[in-house]
């Protein structure tokens with residue numbers, strides 16, 4: 790477990806230091822994401838909404854809809870943003886939202902934005918991955 794925690798920081802350090810960062814745009818290294826949680830029967834209502842409520846609603850909820858994205862209902866989350874879908878049910882590794890919350894890819898796209906809130910924990914990202922992989926129910 791300790792190794793799992795250490796490797797991403799070493800890799801992140803190497804990327805920041807090296808020229809690899811320039812190539813960023815669409816090339817995201819999904820191997821840096823925490824693996825999906827083992828939990829079965831993960832749902833929006835029971836597992837994911839409380840995470841979004843705490844960390845995302847203030848910008849993607851009833852009051853503000855940054856990028857025209859709302860996360861305060863399952864339907865809205867599946868509908869996506871002004872740019873299209875942010876979740877690919879069945880494929881968390883391909884879901885833009887997972888790249889954003891897992892903080893891989895372009896730093897401008899990390900969610901919540903850098904300095905605008907604490908990043909989600911690895912366990913929270915793992916749970917959201919499991920939810921998407923299980924069909925985003």
Ligand code: HEC
Nearest residue numbers: 844845848855856870871872875886889900901902905906
């Ligand atoms: C402080 C405000 C703020 C918070 C909190 C926040 N976001 Fe965002 N979010 C934004 C802004 C602003 C954008 C648009 C960024 C851009 O267009 O470059 C955005 C864009 C996004 C996008 C991409 C939409 C697209 O079309 O590319 C996703 C997905 C997203 N947010 C998910 C989340 C999730 C999940 C959380 C909670 C873990 C979260 N955001 C928390 C402000 C926020």
